[in-house]
Amino acid sequence: MFIQQLINGLTLGSIYALIALGYTMVYGVLLMINFAHSEIFMIGAYIGLWALTAIPAFASFTITGFIITFLVVLLFSGLLAVSVEKLAYKPLRQAPRLSPLISAIGVSIVLQNLIMLFVSNQSMPLPEFKTTRYQIFSAEVDTLQIFIFCFSIALMLLLNLFISKTKFGKAMRATAHSHSVSQLMGINSSSMIAMVFFIGGALGGIAGMLNGMYYGSIKYNMGFFPGIKAFTAAVLGGIGNVKGAMLGGFLLGLIETFSAGYISSQNKDVITFCVLILMLVFKPTGILGENVTEKV
Amino acid sequence: MGNYLLEIRDIYTYYDKIAALKGVSLNLQKGEIVAIIGANGAGKTTLINTISGLIHPAQGRILFENNVISGMPAYKIARKGIVQIPEGRKLFPKLTVLENMELGAFSQNNKKEINENIEKMYALFPILKQRSKQYAGTMSGGEQQMLALARGLMAKPKVLLIDEPSMGLAPVLVEKTFQIIKEINAQGIAILLVEQNAKKSLEIASRAYVIETGKIIMTDNAHKLLENDIIKKAYLGEML
Ligand SMILES: Nc1ncnc2c1ncn2[C@@H]1O[C@H](COP(=O)(O)OP(=O)(O)O)[C@@H](O)[C@H]1O
Numbered sequence A: 001m002f003i004q005q006l007i008n009g010l011t012l013g014s015i016y017a018l019i020a021l022g023y024t025m026v027y028g029v030l031l032m033i034n035f036a037h038s039e040i041f042m043i044g045a046y047i048g049l050w051a052l053t054a055i056p057a058f059a060s061f062t063i064t065g066f067i068i069t070f071l072v073v074l075l076f077s078g079l080l081a082v083s084v085e086k087l088a089y090k091p092l093r094q095a096p097r098l099s100p101l102i103s104a105i106g107v108s109i110v111l112q113n114l115i116m117l118f119v120s121n122q123s124m125p126l127p128e129f130k131t132t133r134y135q136i137f138s139a140e141v142d143t144l145q146i147f148i149f150c151f152s153i154a155l156m157l158l159l160n161l162f163i164s165k166t167k168f169g170k171a172m173r174a175t176a177h178s179h180s181v182s183q184l185m186g187i188n189s190s191s192m193i194a195m196v197f198f199i200g201g202a203l204g205g206i207a208g209m210l211n212g213m214y215y216g217s218i219k220y221n222m223g224f225f226p227g228i229k230a231f232t233a234a235v236l237g238g239i240g241n242v243k244g245a246m247l248g249g250f251l252l253g254l255i256e257t258f259s260a261g262y263i264s265s266q267n268k269d270v271i272t273f274c275v276l277i278l279m280l281v282f283k284p285t286g287i288l289g290e291n292v293t294e295k296v
Numbered sequence B: 001m002g003n004y005l006l007e008i009r010d011i012y013t014y015y016d017k018i019a020a021l022k023g024v025s026l027n028l029q030k031g032e033i034v035a036i037i038g039a040n041g042a043g044k045t046t047l048i049n050t051i052s053g054l055i056h057p058a059q060g061r062i063l064f065e066n067n068v069i070s071g072m073p074a075y076k077i078a079r080k081g082i083v084q085i086p087e088g089r090k091l092f093p094k095l096t097v098l099e100n101m102e103l104g105a106f107s108q109n110n111k112k113e114i115n116e117n118i119e120k121m122y123a124l125f126p127i128l129k130q131r132s133k134q135y136a137g138t139m140s141g142g143e144q145q146m147l148a149l150a151r152g153l154m155a156k157p158k159v160l161l162i163d164e165p166s167m168g169l170a171p172v173l174v175e176k177t178f179q180i181i182k183e184i185n186a187q188g189i190a191i192l193l194v195e196q197n198a199k200k201s202l203e204i205a206s207r208a209y210v211i212e213t214g215k216i217i218m219t220d221n222a223h224k225l226l227e228n229d230i231i232k233k234a235y236l237g238e239m240l
């Protein structure tokens, strides 16, 4: 039981962590909660489905087809997030802080309805994936779970490397600290913001695709709960902090599966949010929120 | 007219409806140090920020190498070689000393040259080499000022706009800061120096402007201003 919950928790946590990164990075540069992020997650899954099925060559599930599918998801989710920023948030840059928040909620509703109207209001199955199951003591793990975990970890390591080592990663951190001072360095803060939306959107879209693969189907409202939980994860880890979002994502996944396994699967969400509330009461800045070293 | 490196023509800058600059004109020639002196709240930082493009003037023009730059976004002005060293240093506190310097060189593309410049900065400010891996925010005020200067120089500026470099520093460090500014200038970088420490800045400047409530009220050679009775009384704190 313990190992099984651990495996399930890490799988779920990978997905939460990927989504949480988008929330936390956008918060880092704009001090804004991008409520439309959960819809990028949802649409990422639809883009993945489209890429897997619409183009026959991919449907055969070759490794190449798979890689191309993920690249398509990455690119289009990223671009969608950038377009949302340009159309719905950028014009409100000088407006009171509540305005872009309301705009984000609006975008979220619009995107859900677009999928509902023009794609489907029913859940749609993703093509069946051939997986192998392995036995670890009394627990089972399948190839899909291993893939989700390893792929997410790889993406996170890559992101960390980008943020800490590259010129644009450093410029992104500078922009998060101050738009005006970073401009004095010749950094175009609008481009940096667009870059953050691209990266966050791409990761969110990939998480949506992984989520769809894991549960086998996708629906226009699939972003709601994972979105809220990933946002919770970001807060748990310390909003604005990249490593915190990763940590928070895994923690939240684990808390959820363990409370489902050991306490009550019906009340797992209640328990999860109780943990969040306790956390906020005793350490409002989140786990890594204070000695922030990697605030983006 | 027309041969200035930087020329400011009759600019007005507002915060909401309140004018902070009311028709300021000044110029800077190649190789000069020009000081701007004025009391707290006179509009010195506003002037510097207007030149940098962080705030846009409502009226008037700013020319750099005879091209209009007013209205351009700040990052483009910085890339042209007009580099500001802001009041209060404004380092990136959660980035290391080295990363701060690298960001100063953001507009530079030649890796080899950037690394050479970092070495030059280490030679000029040995403390930065010792502290290169440390977060900028953990350094002392004097060290931070050195880093702010180094970060600015990493951009290979043609004009440096330096805002209150001696603010909050111990007297020894004030001395050292002005010394370094003189050295930087000797390498051919023109400097617009804003200071409340009027005496020190007039001593290293060739010319100066006196700003009062958003207006230039006087301009002259620096050594003449040092001798000027009004200046002595109002800005040099001397009893007559
Ligand atoms: N961001 C701002 N918003 C509104 N007023 C400002 C702002 N910054 C400065 N001011 C006002 O503009 C005037 C000039 O300020 P400043 O340029 O900072 O002066 P100095 O640098 O000479 O001390 C002051 O009256 C100040 O109160």
Ligand SMILES: [Mg+2]
Pocket: B044, B045, B046, B087, B164
């Ligand atoms: Mg000032």
